[in-house]
Amino acid sequence: MTPDVRPMVAGNWKMNGLRSALDQIKAIADGLDGPLSQKVDAVLCPPATLLYVATALAEDSPLKIGAQDCHHHNSGAYTGDVSAEMIADLFATHVIVGHSERRKDHAESDELVLAKAQAALGVGLQAIICVGETQAERDAGQTLDVLARQIAGSVPEGASAGNTIIAYEPVWAIGTGLTPTAADIAVAHDFLRSRLHERVGSEAAQMRILYGGSVKPSNAREILGIAHVDGVLVGGASLKAEDFLAIYKTYEGLVDLADAA
Numbered sequence: 001m002t003p004d005v006r007p008m009v010a011g012n013w014k015m016n017g018l019r020s021a022l023d024q025i026k027a028i029a030d031g032l033d034g035p036l037s038q039k040v041d042a043v044l045c046p047p048a049t050l051l052y053v054a055t056a057l058a059e060d061s062p063l064k065i066g067a068q069d070c071h072h073h074n075s076g077a078y079t080g081d082v083s084a085e086m087i088a089d090l091f092a093t094h095v096i097v098g099h100s101e102r103r104k105d106h107a108e109s110d111e112l113v114l115a116k117a118q119a120a121l122g123v124g125l126q127a128i129i130c131v132g133e134t135q136a137e138r139d140a141g142q143t144l145d146v147l148a149r150q151i152a153g154s155v156p157e158g159a160s161a162g163n164t165i166i167a168y169e170p171v172w173a174i175g176t177g178l179t180p181t182a183a184d185i186a187v188a189h190d191f192l193r194s195r196l197h198e199r200v201g202s203e204a205a206q207m208r209i210l211y212g213g214s215v216k217p218s219n220a221r222e223i224l225g226i227a228h229v230d231g232v233l234v235g236g237a238s239l240k241a242e243d244f245l246a247i248y249k250t251y252e253g254l255v256d257l258a259d260a261a
């Protein structure tokens with residue numbers, strides 16, 4: 001954890017979730033009651049089809065709702081796309097941009113991710129900007145070069161700690177059950193913060209840097225306890241309310257709840 005930085009647990013449902021999954025969103029929203037919600041943010045990013053109902057279900061709870069992607073224009077002839085303005089119009093507060101599955105499957109460049117992040121910030125959404133190296137890049141010793149390029153290319157210069165969150169997701173750790181060592185995660189996050197300083201100046205000190213990739217209840221304690229890790233972006237394990245809440249509640253043993261009763 002970074003001192004004085006409010007941690008965040010975020011869930012990314014990816015292309016999962018029918019109407020029958022709404023009870024899981026309700027269970028997550030209801031499960032966030034209590035002093036921990038005054039200290040740790042929780043964000044859930046269901047598919048776009050569930051966004052409107054999700055924001056209604058989360059309305060009276062600490063749970064924030066986000067989207068998984070947005071177009072870089074606010075409206076126009078872009079069949080099948082959803083704009084940041086449309087997402088904000090549904091009372092969502094966050095949007096993931098630059099997830100590696102978008103970068104790979106939709107050939108999204110740093111330049112496009114930057115434009116999407118700018119669109120998100122332009123309508124008052126908080127952008128969760130994903131970065132991370134592939135297995136091949138890691139094997140070639142290029143991890144830090146890739147992270148430097150992605151931060152310089154994808155993070156808006158006007159980004160602040162209040163409107164932007166970084167998610168470090170090594171591509172090879174996503175959905176594989178593999179995770180980097182705690183030392184490797186610490187090095188990557190420390191490096192990311194130094195590059196953020198170059199990009200956005202003093203705002204970098206308070207900007208949250210999440211880790212993502214095969215986070216589950218059984219490894220959450222170790223990962224959330226790593227220096228410079230300000231939370232997690234959870235994929236598969238966020239689909240079950242029980243697992244999402246177990247990861248979230250790991251913070252009960254990590255943050256000081258004395259003044260949050």
Ligand SMILES: O=C[C@H](O)COP(=O)(O)O
Nearest residue numbers: 012174175213214235236
């Ligand atoms: O956005 C979430 C990440 O891609 C992590 O997914 P995972 O927890 O299923 O490995």
